[in-house]
Amino acid sequence: MPDGLDGELLERFVHGDQTAFETLFRQFEAEVYRWIVRIVRDRSAADDVLVEAFWRAYRGRARFDASRSFGAWMRRIATNAALDHLRAARPRAGWRTADDTLPAAPHTDQAVNDSIALAFRSLPPRLQIVATLALVDEQPYAEIADALDLPIGTIKSRVFRATRLLRKELARLGITP
Amino acid sequence: MTNDDRLNRILRAALPSAEGVMPSRDLWPAILRRGEVRRRFTLTDLSIAAVVVIVLLIFPEWFWLLAYQL
Numbered sequence: 001m002p003d004g005l006d007g008e009l010l011e012r013f014v015h016g017d018q019t020a021f022e023t024l025f026r027q028f029e030a031e032v033y034r035w036i037v038r039i040v041r042d043r044s045a046a047d048d049v050l051v052e053a054f055w056r057a058y059r060g061r062a063r064f065d066a067s068r069s070f071g072a073w074m075r076r077i078a079t080n081a082a083l084d085h086l087r088a089a090r091p092r093a094g095w096r097t098a099d100d101t102l103p104a105a106p107h108t109d110q111a112v113n114d115s116i117a118l119a120f121r122s123l124p125p126r127l128q129i130v131a132t133l134a135l136v137d138e139q140p141y142a143e144i145a146d147a148l149d150l151p152i153g154t155i156k157s158r159v160f161r162a163t164r165l166l167r168k169e170l171a172r173l174g175i176t177p
Numbered sequence: 178m179t180n181d182d183r184l185n186r187i188l189r190a191a192l193p194s195a196e197g198v199m200p201s202r203d204l205w206p207a208i209l210r211r212g213e214v215r216r217r218f219t220l221t222d223l224s225i226a227a228v229v230v231i232v233l234l235i236f237p238e239w240f241w242l243l244a245y246q247l
Contacts (some may be wrong), residue, residue, distance in 0.1 A: 022205060030199055037195035051204055055211045066194070116191035134186050136192050163184065173185070 001107055004071040010066035028071060029054075032078045035154075038137050039082040039087075039129055041117075046159040048087050068107055072146060079129070079147040086125035112175060129164035130155055 003110075005024075012020035032053060036046045048175050057064075064073055123131060130146070133139040134155070144150045170176070233240055 022230075025205060025208065029204070034198060037198050041192055043198060046198075047200055047202070047204060047207075050200060051207045051211055054204075054208050058212065059188060112187075113191040116187055120188065122223050131191070137195070138185075142206075148225050157187050163181070166184065166188075168188075170184075 005070055006068060010064070010070060013070075014061050014064055014066055016061065021061075023052075023072060028074055030069065034076055035075055036078050036082050039079065039132055040085055041132065045085060045089070049078070049081050052084075053081040055067075056081060067117055076082055076146060077146050083125055083129055114174045115175060116170065119166060119173060119175075122169055123165055126163065127158050127162040130158040131166065134159045135163070 006025075009023060013024055022087070030068060033050050036044060036049045036053065040046050040049060053074070057074055060077070060081050064070070120128065120131070132142060133144045133147075134141065141152050141155050145155045148155070229243070233243070
């Protein structure tokens with residue numbers, strides 16, 4: 001099995017066994033949560049997105065191929081749930097700054113950081129998601145492409161567009177990287 | 178350092194790392210509750226079903242019209 005998981009466990013999950021689902025949840029919860037936090041950058045929102053992602057996984061369990069990686073499948077579902085959250089949160093995103101429950105980066109000017117976070121959140125969600133994964137978390141393009149179920153070329157193009165928009169927005173805010 | 182490197186550096190400073198973060202509480206009960214909520218019939222579902230049953234009791238010949246629509 002790609003994740004080192006018991007094939008029988010995955011089969012039981014596909015057939016709706018709740019105990020198998022809980023076992024998978026306990027095993028992948030932390031990894032999927034970190035992935036979601038990387039995208040939404042808000043821990044309380046990440047709790048809700050995690051619940052939504054695992055619920056979607058359970059609801060769509062019949063579509064899971066037990067010979068494939070559960071982790072990769074789960075990450076794709078979590079990415080879509082996080083993207084839906086970004087789209088829903090977008091109208092009020094302009095009023096939000098970086099999540100202060102996450103450890104603060106040392107020796108930084110808070111006002112400048114808030115402006116940068118604001119500029120980042122003004123990106124369209126489909127660009128914001130690739131920018132956060134590629135530029136901030138330095139995830140490999142192949143991994144981002146897999147999570148978003150898109151070709152690598154599309155990811156590169158979105159990173160390019162996100163960078164261009166970010167520079168423009170930062171320049172408007174008087175920040176020149 | 179290139180312009181891209183500088184941009185990445187300021188982004189990483191403004192958007193803190195997600196390394197080592199964990200959910201604030203056990204979220205398994207929330208997932209179970211989510212399933213229960215979705216499975217239950219809503220008041221709207223029950224109201225529509227009640228209206229259909231009452232209409233069919235008053236006009237039984239409409240059953241075939243309904244069956245045709247389904």
